[in-house]
Amino acid sequence: MTQTPLLPSEEYIEQAFFFHSMREKIEDNAPLQDILQSVREEILATTKLPMAIDFLLAELRHLGLFHSAMQRLSHYFTPFQTFLIAAAEDDRGRFDFRVALEILKLEAEFRASESTTAAAMFVYQFEVLCRHRLKYDGGLEAMAGDPMYDENWRHFLQTLRRRIGMIDLADLIYVRSEYYVEQQSRRRNATLPEEPPIFGTREGRIALANRNKEPLLLFSALQRQLKYPSVPKPKKHVEADDLVHNLSQRMNAVELRLKLMEEDQKGGFDLSKFYSHPDDKDRPHGHRLAD
Template sequence: MSQIQALDREEYVEQAYLFHALAERMHSEAAQEVLLRLKDEVLSTTKLPLAIDFLVGELRLQGVMSPAMAKLSHYFTPFQTFLVSEAENERGRFDLFTALLLLEQEANYRAGQPTPQGVFVFQFEAISRNRLGYDRGLTAMADDPIFNAAWREWILTIRRQIGMVDFADLLYVRSELYIKQRGQFADADSPLPPPLFGEKEGRIALANRRKDPLLLFSALQRHLGYPAVSRPKVSEDPQSQVKLLTRRMDKLELRMKLQEEESRGGIDLSKFYGAEGQLPPSDG
């Protein structure tokens, strides 16, 4: 699998605007209608308008966006796709509005001065706080373009250790503090792996051993300015709940119609995709 390249800053700025506006307007309008309007609002000098075209096509065809995002893996990261896929899973409790909020927050962070440490902790907290699957989530995280080979190897390693080893310990042993404290006892033939976190992160992790990982995340945010995972406001508005249920029924109806067409001899894709403006899938 080829390494995904990071995008220019303006792409992340426009992505953050897209995710924010989509979440805000979906309370009263269908997602594909909102996306079509947002296509004209975002900067035409970015790749986002073409990506929106492709998303709209998949929404019309399948009623979901995550398959299109997976095909556009050179533009959307695997973790972005993972969040949307989890939100579109009708058996789960993770909703699309929460996913869009997380996507907006992460895109805003990337538009600034992101670090591998900040992205890792944000994504891990998003998985932990929303009770998403660690196995699939960490696998998606490992392919993020901000992580080098050492990071990817470590993320895939801890994927098998979550639940058996305290998260604070996992962070501590890859910190500069651990290297400083244990380095003098290291075997010359088996050197310690390079640190991924600084000495301050190591001290905070050491102080939060055997505690709820959310306390560790909070301490990193307070003391070192790590990006925080905000929680969406819970709406008790009956009208919003009715609209949400209506959208879900519309999606189910669309899928039933597509299954009927397929059983009658196939689906005519020309109904859903135009000849122009389509963003081609990634070759990687």
């Protein structure tokens, strides 16, 4: 995989504005082509983003998709950014495009910050995979191509990719933390890890406290204690079958009420036919009057 270079902070600031503006205009049901053309005029012309938007617009007109253009712009967009848009454009998935834009906006803001660390970025990206039920294999592979991570981090991500579901995430963080090295150093005849730590002391302590727990609890603790960025929550979906069923029930109730009103106006309103007659076993049970 081609390693995406780190961009100047002004590029990530404009990317955050781009993803935020797109999401806002999509809420107004504006056509995507019009959205891209409108946002392009607002982007800082001294960055490379306007040229990237031109390419996105051309690909949208040609294929009706974004992620293929982002993939070809691998020198500008990271593999994880492309992975999220591809997941949002997958008709078989349920990952909302607007949520993807919100995630990318926050991630771009985080990249532009001088206090950003590889550990915090990993936690943010991995929580996106967990919380939105995206494919771990493809997601971790995309993360490994992120310029935030050095060779030690890429090795860790590849290891996690092979062992996902087999070993607790908190354990993996703990044994690759400075806190684990400190603990081992205090023990007699303890073997120090061969691989260098990639997480700090505080991350290691929090991971140790969250062993054998849900990963989302670990993420929440890291956000509280270390001010790691929070991941936008998935939107609640209403199952289509449940929606149709509820609408059908409502229609039947309305139809029944209309029939009652019509019979009442004709003077033929008879409540008895809406109830069953237990004394008469040969008669079919009637319908109970709707509330």
